[in-house]
Amino acid sequence: MMPRIHQHTLTWPLAVFAVMLAVSWRRWVSIIADSGRELDLPLRLSNGETLYRDIHYLYTPLAAQVNAQLYQWFGARLETLQVSGVICSLLVVWFCYRIARHLLSPAASTLAACSIIIFCVFKPAGNLISPYSYSALYGMLFSLACLLTCLHSLRQRDSRWLALSGGFFALAVLSKQEFALVAGAAIWATVYLVLHQADFEEREIRARDVGQDTILPYIPRHSRDGVSGGAHKLFRTLRSPVLGIMPLSVIAGWWFVTRYDWDLLVNDCHLLFTNLPASLRFYNAHRTGLNAPLASLLQMLGGAGVAVTVACAIAWFSVKAAPSLKRRALLIGLAALSFALLIGFVSRGQWDGSPLRALPLLLLVLLWQARKQTNQGALFIIAAYSLAALLRVMLRVPSGGAFGSFFLPTSLTLLVYVLLRVLPDAIARWSNESDAVTRAQRFGWALLVTALVCTAVVFGIRYRRTYSHLIETARGTFYAPRDAGAAYGEALRWLQQNTRTDEAVAVFPEGSDLAFFSERRMPLRHQIYIPGLVSERDETRVIEQLRELRYVLIVNRPMREFGATAFGQDFYQRLGQALAEQYRVVQICGAPNEPDIAIGDQRFFIKILERKTP
Structure with missing residues (x-):
């Protein structure tokens, strides 16, 4: 049974946000690293310099132009962009809460929103108030909006939501290129499910028409028109997001073509990730884990070992009348813990023991399980989006640093979903104890709330102790x-x-x-x-x-x-x-x-x- 939370479930996230904002007050900016580009570049644009030609820039232009406009409206000050960061962070939390509601109860969605506030918005080494890149912040915001509209489109069967998702896709791409893949994954997953759902319903109708449900698996998947019918359904489904993408794409294309030459954008500023210098390839290899793939895979398996240990511990405490299951949970948990400790020793400080390393494995399992279940469409779309978001760090998912805040929000939501729904249901099924669900959910809640409170306290102490030198300008x-x-x-x-x-x-x-x-x-x-x-x-x-x-x-x-x-x-x-x-x-x-x-x-x-x- 879930803990009772006040009916206004957003009160808790807002309270947590306010507390973390007060504790970290004016301690968000990271001097030198990236902050010069984020603060000074919009000022230069507002003073008449031209992006790409006068100022080198590796990202698409929307964030820089928006921040330049904010300077013109509210003044060229650090606080101008930080207020933008606060507003965007609140929107990120709101979007993630609404996304979580497609999978979780209001109480569990509130818990997911609080986890995003603590682990993403106010992480000291990479907060969202003064992010390493406002391009990444705006790109994540628009890609989350794209995901949310895709979920609404699937639930309400309204193509207008899918058209709106196309518009958010275009805005995400104009903010930062890599979010094309992230937002695109949500649209692709939605289109796949719409086609699959329509095909499933058509097969049911045809089966009823012939009066034999038993032959349903043997009825061809395509309509009477064969391939042309499938192509027609695909065209109708894709039409909505394409119509949403087109207006902004035409405007952005015209803006680029009339102002810049191709060589400047592609070969000098690398907007299409072509002709990258060796230093950027080196950097990306370290981020993805491809610089040492074997070690990265071992750390991923070590993270899986930590996750299995936690799951076995919850199962052991939740089961009362199934001693054989408790024994298996204990043995598997000890084996997984030993394996994780061995990987930690072999890694020699390169892995902090975080189970987040194994997130890609969890997402692949969720994606595979949800792909053919018509009642798991939201899970399929969110898992596809989350997996695409992790592609840049696929073999080395960070638990810290400046970048994790942009990759992890929806994955954290899915972790809450697994701990509060998937794992308790599995424990009850394995043990044949109906009340095991309630006990497992209680342990899951206790684990998550304890982790959030402890992390918030640690982050608060770190903010206050680390950022202690006042600079006034x-x-x-x-x-x-x-x-x-x-x-x-x-x-x-x-x-x-x-x-x-x-x-x-x-x-x-x-x-x-x-x-x-x-x-x-x-x-x-x-x-x-x-x-x-x-x-x-x-x-x-x-x-x-x-x-x-x-x-x-x-x-x-x-x-x-x-x-x-x-x-x-x-x-x-x-x-x-x-x-x-x-x-x-x-x-x-x-x-x-x-x-x-x-x-x-x-x-x-x-x-x-x-x-x-x-």
């Missing part, structure tokens, strides 16, 4: 990590005291948020100098631009995730040599007593360089 107030924040604040004060407002100041290899918060101007085309991403022509152009700049900042930001560490030494050596020849160090923020400290050191610091007098 004209363009926003926030807390940063103590050591890095001290160096960051020192660099901001130096810029404000020694440079003019709106003066051009270059920042390498990343950190144009320093220019944003100091009200200075980042003049370079690339906001982030990812190894190998800047062409030789652009590197030459930057070297020429240095002649016009008084000051340059070099942030000790290792790029290990891209296969290199030190800017100017391991990558972009020509640029590093030009800086060494033309500039001298005038300030080291974060290591003032070590003038010879080298880029690539373990400590965080910022070097301020001044152009040598000719």
Whole structure:
């Protein structure tokens, strides 16, 4: 039996959201890493620069243009985008709650919504208030809207919802390219189910017409018109999402064609993921787990071992009158736990023991089980969407980091579904005890609520202890990590005291948020100098631009995730040599007593360089 929750079930998620918002207040922005692009790029657009041509950008344009418009309406401040992040996060929670209601009771859907708030919205290393990419936030929001409208279309058998899903698909693609696959998976699954459902109903009607239900499996699947009839049904079903996609696609296509040339978008900005430099291939291989596929598979199996251990523990506590089942659950649980511990030892710190590693296996099982059951359409669509969302991290699903928040919301909903519905029903079926369902659900609730409360407390402590250095600027107030924040604040004060407002100041290899918060101007085309991403022509152009700049900042930001560490030494050596020849160090923020400290050191610091007098 489910715990009783007040009839206004959204009260609990809103309360949890408010508490986490208060605990983490102004502690959302991650200085240097990605924040410069997210904060400074919209400002440059609102000042008249052109996306892709004047400012290099790897994503589709919607988020950048929307944020530029927000700056024009509400001012170029950190809080402008963070309010957008809060609103989008609330919408994400609302969409996920409505999605969960297609599978779960109001109480269980409330629990799923709370899990998304804690594990996704307010995860310290990758929250949604100041995300690593607003493109990803908007893309996820529109893809969830696409999923929800697909579910409504299936339930209400109304093609207008499917047409609306096509519009959300187009918006998701215009926000971030990879969400084309995610939103597209929801539409594909819906179309598949609509065709399957229509075919099933047609076979039932024909079986009744001949008066023999026993021959139902032997009646051909196609209509009287054969292949042409199936093609006609496919066309009618696809017509709605295509009509939804077309208007925005035509507008976006016209916008791209009239403003840019193909080579700039495809070969320089890689919007179609073509001609990627080695550094981005290296990065993507690590994200997917394909850099070490065997180790990634072992960790996935280790995650499955943890999940089986938990399931066996719930079964052992839930069963009362089936000693043989309790014995099997105990033996299987101990074996799974031993296997998981062995994998953890072999992984040598590369896996944190999270069962989330095994999510792709769970989703495949759910997808397979639901594919031919006409009453499991919502499960099929949500599982297909969730699996597509995990494709980029298929072999290495993260439990932390900046990206998990965008991949996990619907998967967390399905975990709640498995713990509160699938597993209790299975335990009751195996044990032949009707009241085992109630006991298993109680244990599932206890496990989930305990995990949420403990995680919320840990996250709250982490926010307060880690982000303790207050930084106040004209363009926003926030807390940063103590050591890095001290160096960051020192660099901001130096810029404000020694440079003019709106003066051009270059920042390498990343950190144009320093220019944003100091009200200075980042003049370079690339906001982030990812190894190998800047062409030789652009590197030459930057070297020429240095002649016009008084000051340059070099942030000790290792790029290990891209296969290199030190800017100017391991990558972009020509640029590093030009800086060494033309500039001298005038300030080291974060290591003032070590003038010879080298880029690539373990400590965080910022070097301020001044152009040598000719």
